[in-house]
Amino acid sequence: MSARATDERSGARSTHRAVPREKALTRQAEDYLKVIYEIEQGGSPAAxxxxxxxxxxxxxxxxxxxxxxxRLGLVKVERYRGARLSASGRLIALQLIRRHRIIESFLVTKLxxxxxxxxxxxxxxxxxxxxxxxDRMADALGNPTADPHGAPIPTAAGRVDERRLSSIADLPIGARARVVRMSDRDPELLRYLKKRGIVPGAILRLVEREPFDGPISLTVGRAKQSIGATAAAAVYVEKLARTDR
Amino acid sequence: MSARATDERSGARSTHRAVPREKALTRQAEDYLKVIYEIEQGGSPAAxxxxxxxxxxxxxxxxxxxxxxxRLGLVKVERYRGARLSASGRLIALQLIRRHRIIESFLVTKLxxxxxxxxxxxxxxxxxxxxxxxDRMADALGNPTADPHGAPIPTAAGRVDERRLSSIADLPIGARARVVRMSDRDPELLRYLKKRGIVPGAILRLVEREPFDGPISLTVGRAKQSIGATAAAAVYVEKLARTDR
DNA sequence: GAAATAAGTTAGTTCGTACTAACTTATTGT
DNA sequence: ACAATAAGTTAGTACGAACTAACTTATTTC
Known part of the structure; x- marks a missing residue:
């Protein structure tokens, strides 16, 4: 394959590297692995x-x-049936997610x-x-285990808490729950939720849910809120017993 | 041109951007501009x-x-004669250099x-x-004007000190000089020089130079050193009058 | 100033990564 | 059970960015 030039992180032009590293992936390939990982968390292969x-x-x-x-051994594909990560693909995906979450934490905390x-x-x-x-960023932050959105940070070796959480949208009426994490995708949505007090750690109770993806009423602290189904689906919670804290 | 996928910093997949930005360059294109800028600093167009x-x-x-x-209006090429940056190409190159030097400073100072x-x-x-x-990194550092190797940091608007410095290799025998900056390219070389006390700010005097790119003798503080021509060429200095500090 | 050498360009190829259009396989609703 | 629809794949194309080989233009040297 020779030293052709789409190798990014390997730093082809920087001098004096003894060990050549095991062939860096392109940005795109990395992105695929990450989204396949995320989709697979839903339970089935990534379509x-x-x-x-x-x-x-x-x-x-x-x-x-x-x-x-x-071909690179990073995913297994079954024709017409979707892809799942191989062990090595999974490791790469988790390392990326680790990077992502540590970087997010660093940007929030330090910058x-x-x-x-x-x-x-x-x-x-x-x-x-x-x-x-x-790793240096993680050290500077005291090696946190979750990012600012509450998402768990995988270890360098690729271990991570993959417990599935339910979202507000799945909560039964009357339930109390603690917000554990929320999707980091949409800044607008996050700002909206933050303004309503819905942030990791917040405790809320589900009051009512209108059918057909209608609005969901809940209390956050002592304030009453009503949010849409899309917003609710982005907030992951842990159910609490009536007696909890 | 549509939303084809080699746009990197524009964030094609991230939502809610009102102004689409003026079309990000690829990593490679950026690297070319930077290299052309650096070569042009030598006085002639980049071959x-x-x-x-x-x-x-x-x-x-x-x-x-x-x-x-x-074609993108970033360089002017004269066939068989080399390239020079256009005003816009130059701006991009300087912004990259600014990024590079601020990032280096940040990594050294904060991490x-x-x-x-x-x-x-x-x-x-x-x-x-x-x-x-x-910009946030620069703020966190107190907006430094030089990076850890002594290289000046361009402003966001692309202003920078382009004064040409002479290297140790050009110094006349007997001259005293202060080290202003050194090339950041080769870590090994930098470590070598650092171990010998040759760092930005150091004051040295050229004692002797052997012909045919032979070793160069100099004093750093009260220590005597002898370094090779290649090493000497990576160290840029400012000549001092005998009376200077 | 012509021959030798160095520098630069064009032509043709390859690979990654996208695209559209056309086709094939699965799933679903009656 | 089978037609309609959805999902997935192949084929062919484009572009960026590299490569080698062959050729052209500049420069140097005798």
């Missing part, structure tokens, strides 16, 4: 269309890339970024930051 | 071979890319990186960091 939608590209492009990733506004920046930096840098 | 050598690629590849950059070991990391991050992030 072509779902991957395409997450990445904002055409389904046909995904078919092509999946073959390449399969004054808003909680709701770091996703995009981290999305780019995660592909450029070395493992060493990420 | 194809020089660019190729700096980037570690074949000269033929450079010919191709120069045409693309010319405990060695002075001699940040180049490679910065080289990758400079393409991923947003202007906002870089």
């Amino acid at each position: 072509t269309t779902d991957i395409a939608e997450q990445l904002g590209i055409a389904a046909a492009s995904v078919s092509g890339m999946l073959q390449r990733l399969a 004054g970024y808003g909680w709701d506004d770091v996703h995009e920046e981290a999305e780019r930096l995660e592909h450029a930051a070395s493992a060493d840098l990420v | 194809t071979t020089d660019i190729a050598e700096q980037l570690g690629i074949a000269a033929a590849s450079v010919s191709g890319m120069l045409q693309r950059l010319a 405990g990186y060695g002075w001699d070991d940040v180049h490679e990391e910065a080289e990758r991050l400079e393409h991923a960091a947003s202007a906002d992030l870089v």
Whole structure:
């Protein structure tokens, strides 16, 4: 394959590297692995269309890339049936997620970024930051176990809490719950929720739910709120017994 | 051109951006601009071979890319005669250099990186960091005007001290000089020089120079040193009058 | 000033990553 | 059970960015 030039993190032009590293992936390939991981967390293999939608590209492009990733041993593809990560693909995905979440934490804690506004920046930096840098950031933060949105940070070895949480949308009426984490995707939505007191750690009770994805009423502290189904689906909670704290 | 996928910093998949930004360049294109800028600092247009050598690629590849950059209005190419940056190309190059130097400073000051070991990391991050992030880093550092190697940091608007410095290699015998900056390229070389007390701010006197690129003898403080021509060429100094401090 | 050498360019190829259009396989609703 | 629809794949194309080989233009040297 020789030293052709799409190798990014390997630093082809920087001098004196004894060990050549095991061939860096492109940014795109990394992104595929990450979204496949995320989709797989839902329980089933990642469908072509779902991957395409997450990445904002055409389904046909995904078919092509999946073959390449399969050739590299990073995913297993069953034709017409979706992809799942191999062990090595999974490790890479988790390392990326680790990077992403540590970078987000660092930006918020050390550089004054808003909680709701770091996703995009981290999305780019995660592909450029070395493992060493990420470890240093983690150290500077005291090795946190969750990012500012409450998402767990995988270890360098790829261990992570994969417990499935239910979202507000799934909560039965009357239930009390603690907000554990929320999706970091949409800054607008995060700002909206924050303004309503819905942040990791908040305790809320579900009061009522209108049918047909209608508004959901809940109390946060002693304030009453009513939010839409889409917003509710982005908030993950842990159910509390009536007696809890 | 539609939303094809080589746009990096524009964040095609992240939502809610009102102003679409003026079309991000690829990493490679940015690197070309930076290298051209650096070569041009030597006084003449950047020759194809020089660019190729700096980037570690074949000269033929450079010919191709120069045409693309010319088409984008970032360089002016005279056939068989080299390239120079246009005003807009220059601005981009300077913004990259600004990023690079601020990132290096940040890594050293805030994350405990060695002075001699940040180049490679910065080289990758400079393409991923947003202007906002870089400004925040600069603020956190108190808006420094030089990076850890003594290189001046351009302003966001692209102003920078372009004064040409002489290197130790050009110094006349007997001259006293203060080290202003040194090339950040080679960590090994930097470590070597640091161990000998040759760092930005150090005062030295040139004692003797052997011909044919032979060793150069100098005093640093009261220690005597003898270094090779290559090492000497990486150290830039400011001549001092005998009376200066 | 012509021959030798160095520098630069063009042509043709490859690979990654996207695209659209056309086709095939699965799933679903009656 | 089978037609309609949805999901997925292949084929063909484009572009960026690299490569080698062959050729052209500049520069140097005798």
